Amino acid sequence: MTDKMHVKLNVNGEDREFLAEPRELLIYALREHLNITGPHVGCDTSHCGACTVTIDGKSVKSCTMFVAQANGAEITTIEGIGKPDALHVLQESFREHHGLQCGFCTPGMITRATKLLEENPNPTEEDVRFGMSGNICRCTGYQNIVKSILSAASELNSAKEAAQ
């Protein structure tokens, strides 16, 4: 057992500080120290993507990062993307197109998809499938997830055009 370290994270725009052992994985630090339970522990082996968060502009599987590595970082989780009474376009689109069944993978799917659309606002179906290939869903067969993301992309683009 090593000494705990002082960890400072900016999570969803808010500075959060706590003590943690360096070996704690970011996903557990978020869930257990900060009660941010949107990112899920799926496989715990960097395969499934349910724990995906955005760290300093990168989509990262938070089961494969020590909390010590994230010290000082800016993190966005699903809690920072939308609220129950003000859903993000992607969240609305997943609901509209039945992009989920059990919902376990959904926070990771949507967090990853926000980054994908930021980097590529006009993806093809193939771009979406390739860009989402680090996220596993065992319910939907992916068809409706792809549909949800493509529909959200076109909605975000029309909103952007309308704003110009």
Add this chain to the structure above:
Amino acid sequence: MIPAAFDYYRPKNMDDVIALLEEHGDDARVMAGGHSLIPMMKLRMAEVPHLIDLQDVSGLGDISISGGRISLGAMVSQHELINHEGLNAAAPILREAALQIADPQVRYMGTIGGNVANGDPGNDMPGVMQCLDAEIELLGPEGSRRVAARNYYESAYMTDREDDEVLVSISFNAPAGGFAYEKQKRKIGDYATAAAAVQMTKSGGQVASASIAMTNLSDVPVWSEAAGAALVGSACDSAAVKAAVAAMLGDIDPTEDNRGPVAFKRHVAGIILSRAIERAWQRA
């Protein structure tokens, strides 16, 4: 899964990294993106009492292309390799290979230095670097030295790097001609059942030069000099490709695992190399 406890360091320069390695010997390890090391630590297959995170070390993240020579800092991520326009123009095989590594999230964190230094036969970049005849720069207490990628790998996880040395950069001449990195894997994120890196040049309708390296078909990456030689001087016709495949099969030594028995891997290796040669030749 919870790894064993460790002391964590985040030095800002290489002098401090080397000093920590000298102080703690093989109880210390450096970490780049951590996407090979952390899973090993979680499984307790790697125990690292002193973990040195390289993320704040300055000067390890550069991509330089100058006078036909390309140099990649150890901390350049696969994501950065894929999206760097100058690099895609100068050495497009890197992008083609990087896109076949792991998945998008892992590629934001996974680095070229980690992939090349690690010594796992499943890593893709070692074969690419052997194909490109890259030089690996190692920095240690005595200063820096350069090792050819073709001489760097000794056996699985055993490389020419000493415990108190760090891989800081990789450099190679911008390749000419056609290229391909062809990989057979069971699913996204998997290591190769078989993969082939090929660079070829063409002159007067014939193969002027060819360099071929294979991934995950031995306990080290395999640069097959004989396979390349079998193509040179030919029109890259099917007889020449068959001869190259036969030569390559003489150099690999796959073992049975959950990707299949030896005979299957040798079969797949032949098909993958044929496809890679065909694509590289079309692009040459």
